[in-house]
Amino acid sequence: MNRRALPRLALTAGEPAGIGPELLVRLAATSLAANFIAITDRQLLERAAARCGLAVQLDEDDGSDVHHRPAGVLRVRHIPLGNAEVPGHPDPHNAQHVLATLSEAADGALCGRYAAIATAPLQKSSINDAGIPFSGHTEFFAERSHTNVVMMLASPELRVALATTHLPLHAVSAAINADSLERTLRIVHKELSTKFGYAQPRIAVLGLNPHAGEGGHIGREEIDVIVPVMNRLRAEGMALLGPLPADTAFVPAQRARYDAVLAMYHDQALPVLKSEAFDRTVNITLGLPFIRTSVDHGTALDLAGTGKADPSSLIAATRMAMDLVLRRSP
Incomplete structure (x- = not known):
């Protein structure tokens, strides 16, 4: 009996200095049945896992199918930071990194490389401080997909x-x-x-x-x-x-x-x-040619780096993304 491959869900970490990286490693520590692909800097996730006291296995994403994901395993599509993060202090030099992660997620979803996208919170002001007009995930994905x-x-x-x-x-x-x-x-x-x-x-x-x-x-x-x-x-x-x-x-x-x-x-x-x-x-973006969900909160800069961020909203976003993927599957 052939088992169906787990859906490939792209995860973006959002603001490197916020709680997003910690949310991703806490999500990876769950037993949710999905092939998670973290689109971010690998070392950023390693530092986040250390702050959370978690042993997370970070594997390079080779595009292959996965039929079972053990808790604690997370695939990574590495996009390097501009500067190493300082929790709680967004750095405009990392704005291009953040936008590159969103571009990879959107383009991958458009071509079918990812079944859905779930996004951690980003800091809009940091991107604007870098001289790049930016109003949010929703508007970015709309422009990227021309919808x-x-x-x-x-x-x-x-x-x-x-x-x-x-x-x-x-x-x-x-x-x-x-x-x-x-x-x-x-x-x-x-x-x-x-x-x-x-x-x-x-x-x-x-x-x-x-x-x-x-x-x-x-x-x-x-x-x-x-x-x-x-x-x-x-x-x-x-x-x-x-x-x-x-x-x-x-x-x-x-x-x-x-x-x-x-x-x-x-x-x-x-x-x-x-x-x-x-x-x-x-948070769900309606009208896109792909599924995109997100947390309903911000970057919590005052909590970043403490290892105490609550992943409940990202887990809920991931569950909803998987439900929508399975609902549309034949």
């Missing part, structure tokens, strides 16, 4: 997609227009169907303004943009609820009515999600 994408964060109890991502609050209203909102809703609807198995996804759409604009008395974005788009898509058969006021959209009676929420901006809904499921929430 329109949507950021979704998901826990076992709640899924939240975002109409805008890493924008200052004063820029949000101008970024929400009919074309972008329709494109976002179409991506969320399609991915909930194809990736998550909902035959007829129910999506709750939040208003931008308090009380969803209160009939235009607290802003007109709902009347001028959000409702017309929703009505057009409803006419095509989409099950859309709202626009709902954000302050009541997450009460239990409302949650029973939808499968996912579309929030208008980053901090409109994510505090609800993270406050109740921080260590079980996964």
